Amino acid sequence: MGSVLLAAVIGLAVGVVVGALGAGGGILAVPVLVLLLGQDPHAATASSLVIVLLTALASLVHRARTREVAWRQGLVFALCTTVGGVAGSRASVLVDGTVLLAAFALLLGAVAVAMARQGLAARRSEQEEAETEDGGPAEDLSEDLSAEATDPARPRGRTPSLPALVLAATVTGLLTGFFGVGGGFVVVPILVLALGMGPRRAAGTSLLVMIVASLVGLASRADILGALDWTVTLVFAVGSMAGGLLGGPLSARARVSTLTLAFAVLLGVVACATAGSLIL
Numbered sequence: 001m002g003s004v005l006l007a008a009v010i011g012l013a014v015g016v017v018v019g020a021l022g023a024g025g026g027i028l029a030v031p032v033l034v035l036l037l038g039q040d041p042h043a044a045t046a047s048s049l050v051i052v053l054l055t056a057l058a059s060l061v062h063r064a065r066t067r068e069v070a071w072r073q074g075l076v077f078a079l080c081t082t083v084g085g086v087a088g089s090r091a092s093v094l095v096d097g098t099v100l101l102a103a104f105a106l107l108l109g110a111v112a113v114a115m116a117r118q119g120l121a122a123r124r125s126e127q128e129e130a131e132t133e134d135g136g137p138a139e140d141l142s143e144d145l146s147a148e149a150t151d152p153a154r155p156r157g158r159t160p161s162l163p164a165l166v167l168a169a170t171v172t173g174l175l176t177g178f179f180g181v182g183g184g185f186v187v188v189p190i191l192v193l194a195l196g197m198g199p200r201r202a203a204g205t206s207l208l209v210m211i212v213a214s215l216v217g218l219a220s221r222a223d224i225l226g227a228l229d230w231t232v233t234l235v236f237a238v239g240s241m242a243g244g245l246l247g248g249p250l251s252a253r254a255r256v257s258t259l260t261l262a263f264a265v266l267l268g269v270v271a272c273a274t275a276g277s278l279i280l
Contacts (some may be wrong), residue, residue: 003037007232011239019059019247026052026268027108035277037232041097046221047233051202052115052236053214059244060207068204073165078212080166081173085213088177102178105274111189112267119260120191168194177211199259
């Protein structure tokens with residue numbers, strides 16, 4: 001009973017993160033399932049895909065309503081992840097669980113640094129823009145950035161080329177399949193850093209990609225689904241879905257730089273916690 005209640009509470013917190021940032025479900029679920037709920041790393045990666053799938057479906061509702069999803073690009077990206085996703089999933093089961101977690105921590109740390117640099121650059125740009133206004137308060141800038149999501153006339157970053165989209169998606173699929181996560185922690189940085197989407201639009205689009213990536217990952221791991229602790233997994237997922245419905249509206253009130261830096265901090269904390277568990 002204690003593990004079920006813990007799964008529900010943590011699931012709610014994870015869902016808020018996914019709804020707000022368009023990522024974080026798998027990167028939080030896997031360490032929690034392993035370190036706090038005592039699951040085997042391979043079972044945890046399969047359970048996390050179920051959790052991510054259901055949470056992304058719930059979180060996508062708000063993003064679709066506010067037109068923060070690039071449907072065409074997202075579907076192309078998602079479909080291209082399938083090849084890498086299948087290959088990554090099959091390779092994952094051949095790797096020792098400790099090695100899998102160590103590689104996971106290294107990847108999270110690298111992505112955290114890249115996103116932190118992006119967030120700091122965005123913060124400097126916001127401050128410079130605020131200083132050029134005629135005495136307007138900083139809050140006005142936050143409201144202006146929040147309006148980006150609901151005003152289709154506002155620029156959302158450059159449109160990525162099809163070859164870049166396909167290449168980035170294939171690599172993403174490989175990584176998400178290997179580490180057993182929905183892929184938001186990789187998709188959001190790639191959409192922002194490599195493909196030029198705005199952070200809010202990238203967060204919304206990543207949910208669509210996460211749904212497809214999770215389905216592919218689960219199909220590739222069908223042989224171990226019967227061994228999962230479905231009670232804990234589904235309770236975790238229900239809590240996460242509820243949190244996802246809350247997280248989307250919360251993100252609309254935050255600055256772009258704040259969302260990016262929050263994501264970087266989240267990745268860094270999880271990377272350190274995962275690495276620390278291996279050392280201790």
